[in-house]
Amino acid sequence: MNNAYALGELKQTSARWDNRRVxxxxxxLRE
Numbered sequence: 393m394n395n396a397y398a399l400g401e402l403k404q405t406s407a408r409w410d411n412r413r414v415x416x417x418x419x420x421l422r423e
Contacts, residue, residue, distance in 0.1 A: 395421065 398421060402414055 402417065405414070
């Protein structure tokens with residue numbers, strides 16, 4: 393998956409998701 397696309401999705405879902413969950417997903421993408 394394109395990282396830019398993934399980041400765009402995260403930005404849209406971050407408003408509905410718990411921030412801690414978003415940060416956890418970002419950590420997984422960085423690995």
